[in-house]
Amino acid sequence: MIAKRFDVLLLDLDGVVYLGDEPLPDAVDSINRLYELDKEIRFLTNDPRPTRRTIASDLRELGINAQEDEIVTAGWATAKYLAQQGVTTAAVVGSEGLETELQSEGVEVTDSDPEAMVVGADEGTSYRDIRRATRHIDQGAVFVGTNPDGSFPTPDGPAPGAGAVVRAVEAAAGTEPTVVGKPEPLMFEMALNGLGDDVRAVVIGDTPATDVLGAHRAGHTGILVADEEPTAASARDLQVPDLTISTLADLFTEGIETWESPPYSWPDEIRPGVAAVVRNDADEVLLMKRADKRQWALPMGSVERCEPVREAISREVMEETGLHVEVEELAGVYSHPAQQVFSYSSGKTVHFVTNCFRCTIEEGTPEADEEEALEVGFFDVNDLPPDILSMQPQWIADAIDISGSPAVR
Template identity: 35%
Template sequence: MTEPHREITSWLTDMDGVLVHEGHAIPGAPEFIRALRDAERPFLILTNNSIFTARDLRARLASSGIDVPEESIWTSALATAQFLADQNPGGSAYAIGEAGLTTALYEAGYTLTESDPDYVVLGETRTYSFEAITKAVRLIKGGSRFICTNPDTTGPSVEGPLPATGAVAAMITAATQRDPYFVGKPNPMMFRSALNRIDAHSEHTAMVGDRMDTDVVAGIEAGLYTYLVLTGSTKIEDVDTYPFRPSEVKDSVADLVDLV
């Protein structure tokens, strides 16, 4: 196997398409995580999904045979809450989202309110309501700042794609003429907050992802060594269509076990 041109001591990895697919572990994923833990390498599993708490995701991963501690999971909701706490400590927000988002904001010291909040924060949910979106539009037009956990326009389901945060954000933008600030991938902000969380340096950290347009580009912009694995969204024939390249392409995360 090709060795990275620099020493890798810390790892970031995407979850869906890299470690799991539709609730099942991708071959090699349990061994990869076990190798990281056995070698005591600092690592985080990243996901743009803001629906679930880290505790929820730990349980989901465990059911697929991947054993990770709760503190090794970093969601776009956690990154968003951290960003807001840094920007405006002890602020207030009107949140549209599930427990993953509301819990993260609460634990970051934020007050959740519908009355003149500092921010409107939009995250993933399976129950978007017209009433909540209308409330968000009015608050933003009234001066609240617009933040989104991630820009994904669709999300996967067994039945097919579902409208996601980016799609609802576009509707709110059309009604308010205000663009949101997206914290999650491909914003390298999420990677930098992850590096801070595990006290890692970009020069010695690798990012493993299955998407060129989020994982790889954000990893490049954050200064990380990037591995694209071909078990998810991006296929090998797609790589040359992008104006940037990952550091290396691997068939799957199984090919990285011996590099840990």
């Protein structure tokens, strides 16, 4: 039985337990059966408007004996996050429920020089609210979004969610927010707080982009409630569920493979990249010890907007080493996430699709750019430094032995 394989079940609400004011088929009986099996249950919702107390009361009216401490909302999680960061004052775009949760965690709601600008939403959100939020952020308030959902389900179809307002403020303020709700791992960590480090948790939701992705980013199995299996461009997409069920009653059947975290993070964006295998007259290859990774690597970087790849190669080599090079031919194209997903100190995670070219030196003597490299030098291809980026010996081998078509990895 699926349910018996997990200690904690993290259940989304809208689209899993109820839709509008009505419970979904089998939801109430299934949740009560989970209680009878002594399972820990947490109800997670990205809806930042209601308080936890309100949701617990609503669930009890449906016949589910939920307690307030079993509820995790995006609003409450945002309040906990701000309190953990030492924030004591915040302006709010959102509901009275969101303000109540902030105040319960010791965060005063004010428009007088707030430390943080919290952006959620409710039915009364207006252009004036977006303008007010933009002004506070411009004056130095930390921008925090409750959740990224552009919409949420209703019996009449999707309705605009807090994410739509967050993105409007982001566009107006010209800065990105810290987002607390799903699919960010923080909300799942809060849900499991106090339950032990070795609990087996499963996330059950109806949205691949928030529930399943969030489960996998947090290291948990993700189950999707849907009538049909979702489609994805790649099996490696973290939004692909481990199982799709039609109702919560399916939790009492057999068959699921638990999630195993892959050796890469979920990227925030995909960028075209370039790398250069530059050899000297002795057939040695040029490497630089990168300041960001503190590992040896080929000269490499991003392709900028409207920039041809050949010009990007020449520019990157010049900026990083001071050499003028002639770009000879494409050696390979590389995009495997285990090798091409990088996380940076800024918090961004980027998946590069890198075009690697074989190049020769036209003029110049290599010198390390202080911002990019600690050292720069030439190395025998059979005696590369041990702390070279793991995928690049293969790139170098592909560039040296080009036979027919470029490598595609």
